[in-house]
Amino acid sequence: MKASTRTEGDVVVISLSGKLMGGPDAESVRQLIRESLEAGKKEMIIDIGDVSWVNSTGLGILIASHVTVSNAGGTLKLSRVSKRISQIFMVTKLHTVFETHESIEEALQSFTG
Amino acid sequence: MKASTRTEGDVVVISLSGKLMGGPDAESVRQLIRESLEAGKKEMIIDIGDVSWVNSTGLGILIASHVTVSNAGGTLKLSRVSKRISQIFMVTKLHTVFETHESIEEALQSFTG
Amino acid sequence: MAERLPPSKIVLEIPSRLEWLDLVDRMATGIAEQMAFSEEDANSVANSVLEAATNAIQHGHQYNPAHPVGIVFEVAPDVLRVKVHDKGPGFDVGKVLNANPTGPESLLEPRGRGIFIMKSLMDEVVFEMEAGKGCTAVLTKHHPARRAAL
Amino acid sequence: MAERLPPSKIVLEIPSRLEWLDLVDRMATGIAEQMAFSEEDANSVANSVLEAATNAIQHGHQYNPAHPVGIVFEVAPDVLRVKVHDKGPGFDVGKVLNANPTGPESLLEPRGRGIFIMKSLMDEVVFEMEAGKGCTAVLTKHHPARRAAL
Ligand SMILES: Nc1ncnc2c1ncn2[C@@H]1O[C@H](COP(=O)(O)OP(=O)(O)O)[C@@H](O)[C@H]1O
Ligand SMILES: Nc1ncnc2c1ncn2[C@@H]1O[C@H](COP(=O)(O)OP(=O)(O)O)[C@@H](O)[C@H]1O
Numbered sequence: 001m002k003a004s005t006r007t008e009g010d011v012v013v014i015s016l017s018g019k020l021m022g023g024p025d026a027e028s029v030r031q032l033i034r035e036s037l038e039a040g041k042k043e044m045i046i047d048i049g050d051v052s053w054v055n056s057t058g059l060g061i062l063i064a065s066h067v068t069v070s071n072a073g074g075t076l077k078l079s080r081v082s083k084r085i086s087q088i089f090m091v092t093k094l095h096t097v098f099e100t101h102e103s104i105e106e107a108l109q110s111f112t113g
Numbered sequence: 114m115k116a117s118t119r120t121e122g123d124v125v126v127i128s129l130s131g132k133l134m135g136g137p138d139a140e141s142v143r144q145l146i147r148e149s150l151e152a153g154k155k156e157m158i159i160d161i162g163d164v165s166w167v168n169s170t171g172l173g174i175l176i177a178s179h180v181t182v183s184n185a186g187g188t189l190k191l192s193r194v195s196k197r198i199s200q201i202f203m204v205t206k207l208h209t210v211f212e213t214h215e216s217i218e219e220a221l222q223s224f225t226g
Numbered sequence: 227m228a229e230r231l232p233p234s235k236i237v238l239e240i241p242s243r244l245e246w247l248d249l250v251d252r253m254a255t256g257i258a259e260q261m262a263f264s265e266e267d268a269n270s271v272a273n274s275v276l277e278a279a280t281n282a283i284q285h286g287h288q289y290n291p292a293h294p295v296g297i298v299f300e301v302a303p304d305v306l307r308v309k310v311h312d313k314g315p316g317f318d319v320g321k322v323l324n325a326n327p328t329g330p331e332s333l334l335e336p337r338g339r340g341i342f343i344m345k346s347l348m349d350e351v352v353f354e355m356e357a358g359k360g361c362t363a364v365l366t367k368h369h370p371a372r373r374a375a376l
Numbered sequence: 377m378a379e380r381l382p383p384s385k386i387v388l389e390i391p392s393r394l395e396w397l398d399l400v401d402r403m404a405t406g407i408a409e410q411m412a413f414s415e416e417d418a419n420s421v422a423n424s425v426l427e428a429a430t431n432a433i434q435h436g437h438q439y440n441p442a443h444p445v446g447i448v449f450e451v452a453p454d455v456l457r458v459k460v461h462d463k464g465p466g467f468d469v470g471k472v473l474n475a476n477p478t479g480p481e482s483l484l485e486p487r488g489r490g491i492f493i494m495k496s497l498m499d500e501v502v503f504e505m506e507a508g509k510g511c512t513a514v515l516t517k518h519h520p521a522r523r524a525a526l
Contacts, residue, residue: 015274019251021280049239053251056343057284060336067334084269091346092339093328132401134430136394166401168426169493170434171484180484197419205489205494206478234441236399239387245410249386252402260395291384 001051005032011043011111013104017050020055025036029061033068041075045107049080054088065090066097074097079107114138118145124156124224125149126217130163135170140172146181155187158220162193167201175209179210188212192220233302239294240279242287242312250279250297252254254308257299260305270347271306271367277340278310278363286361291346304372310363316355383452389428392437392462400429400447404458407449411519420497421456422518427490428460428513434519436462436511443514454522460513466505 001018014032027047036044046065048054054062062078069076077099081089089095101107114131127145142159149157159178161167167175175191182189190212194202202208214220238253240246254275279295287293296311326332327339330341348357350366388403390396404425408418429445437443445454446461477489494501500516 008294021244050283052248053272055247055273055275055280056337056339057280059264059339066337083265084273086344087266087269087347088273091343093333097333116394129505132521134394134397161453166422166426168397168423168430169487170430172489176484176486196415197423200497201423201493203452204493206483210483234391234393234396235389235444236391236396237387237389237444238403239385241384241386243384246384246386248410249403249406252406253388253399256399256402260398294385294387 001028001034003028005036007041008090009112010041011045011108012041013045013047013090013108015047015050018052019105020048020051020054020058020061022055022060024056025062026064030106031066032073033065037069037072037074040079042069042072043111044069044076045075045079045101045104045111046076047104047107048085049082049104051085054085056088058094059088059094062098063094077101077109077110079104114141115144116141118149120154122225123154123196124158124221125154125162126158126221128160128163133161133164133167133171133174135168135173135212138171139174139177141201142178143181146178150182150185150187155182155185156224157182157187157189158192158217158224159189160192160217160220161198162195162217164195164198167198169201172201172205172207175211178209188224190214190220190223192217196199233300233307236299236301238297238299240297241291242283242289242293242295243291244280244283244289247276247279247283251276253297253299257301257306261301261303262371263306263367263369264371267367267369271308271365274344274351274365274367275308275310275345277343278308278365281340281363282310282312282314282361285317286314288314304369306367306369308365310365311360312362313360316353316361319353319355383450383457385450386451387418388447388449391441391442392433392439392443394430394433394439396425397429397433401426403447403449406458407451411451411453412471412521413456413517413519414521417517417519421458422513424494424501424515424517425458425460425482427493428458428515431490431513432460432462432511434463435467436464438464454519456517456519458515461510462512462517463510466503466511469503469505 005014066076078103081100118127179189192214194213254272282295295329298309299306348365352364354362404422408421430447448459450457498515502514504512
């Protein structure tokens with residue numbers, strides 16, 4: 001997995017690509033979330049449009065991120081969830097946990113709009 | 114491998130997709146070439162832009178097609194040769210045998226223009 | 227009626243490291259494609275085989291790269307059976323097989339979804355364990371179109 | 377200097393049918409990607425391993441699906457070695473190893489390019505044969521970036 005971040009207004013966009021599967025991936029994402037919160041940014045989007053697959057350990061990373069941001073009084077949304085990943089979200093009912101958007105733009109607008 | 118043909122003016126365009134690797138693939142291509150020649154069409158393009166890979170047995174299919182069409186007094190050109198396939202063309206010097214074009218349109222124009 | 231061929235057997239072996247999981251995905255996806263499964267069923271197969279392989283690496287072998295994880299794909303026209311084998315001690319299937327990680331009290335747990343995902347997406351999930359022989363997850367997916375055609 | 381790890385071994389076994397060659401391609405491509413080979417080198421590896429596997433299926437096993445083709449990928453940081461094994465009788469390497477299918481008299485031959493392609497694209501191609509044990513093509517590709525970094 002590779003990760004990069006950028007800031008759009010008050011919103012931090014974290015873009016992940018590759019495979020999301022726990023191990024070292026967990027620490028990289030945790031780090032990015034922590035840095036954003038420390039910088040006072042509490043509105044975040046994780047874009048997973050370029051993630052080819054997620055296993056349940058990778059789901060754990062997304063859940064932990066959601067919990068950390070929520071506990072800090074912020075909001076985490078996801079964008080560009082592939083059919084393959086949304087299959088797992090449906091089965092595990094995690095679609096009731098994550099607000100998801102078709103595009104990064106749509107997710108940004110849901111914060112600022 | 115899947116194959117489909119269409120006619121543009123006097124030129125027959127044969128579009129291949131999938132993997133080109135001999136076996137039953139050879140007979141399908143041979144059949145399409147034969148039908149074209151029997152219909153009096155001697156200008157042909159084989160488009161391989163959607164072929165993910167070719168092995169040397171698949172190369173044999175392209176060579177046999179070239180020979181059949183040339184012997185009938187026609188011309189066979191190729192379009193959309195991927196980097197991966199052109200690597201094999203260079204190494205085997207088959208790039209000196211096949212006229213190749215970046216797009217089907219360019220190949221068509223080289224016949225009609 | 228066409229003669230029934232014996233299933234084609236495809237074998238993959240990877241060291242117990244997460245970095246090789248992507249090969250498991252590529253194989254599962256390639257085989258599902260060759261069998262002409264629907265996109266949804268192909269996703270089910272790939273997602274489930276990844277879960278079983280992840281468990282074999284993590285729980286079965288504790289990431290010990292000296293122990294390879296063995297994956298056997300048995301391909302028949304109307305059914306795919308995938309066996310994911312590790313040399314580990316196995317586990318108490320009764321305890322986890324009926325776990326439901328979708329309830330409100332476990333929905334935010336970071337773990338405990340692998341077997342549930344396999345069970346939800348495959349037609350059959352069985353664990354075979356034998357002392358000294360390790361643990362094998364056996365995942366089965368029928369090909370609905372092929373069954374209807376028989 | 378980092379400790380030299382033993383090479384990771386990845387094993388694939390397919391029945392001797394052309395329809396499974398695409399799995400060989402997916403594996404070779406996935407491993408080359410994981411090793412961070414350049415696109416050109418990854419193409420060299422995938423194209424060459426496909427040629428060796430095609431020969432094992434066609435010449436080694438004459439498409440007999442009961443004989444699996446075994447492919448072992450040995451991955452080290454700076455080198456990939458791929459062994460493609462069949463149970464066939466082998467062949468007279470001397471006769472074919474120096475064949476040049478690019479001359480004017482053979483340029484339009486439909487066959488006889490497989491070993492030449494492997495030799496052109498890999499750093500080393502060796503055939504190991506032993507009576508009763510079959511034939512193994514051993515293909516080696518060094519990772520130039522990794523070598524430079526040592
Ligand atoms: N191959 C295995 N070897 C040993 N234990 C396993 C294996 N697969 C699953 N388990 C046990 O079953 C539990 C539930 O597995 P799973 O549903 O995949 O969730 P998770 O792996 O996130 O804990 C694991 O925590 C582990 O204790
Ligand atoms: N694995 C093998 N087992 C037996 N014979 C082989 C094998 N690989 C190659 N050969 C022999 O070497 C010849 C040259 O192989 P190659 O260069 O790949 O061209 P082609 O396969 O198109 O004939 C083959 O025709 C065959 O006789």
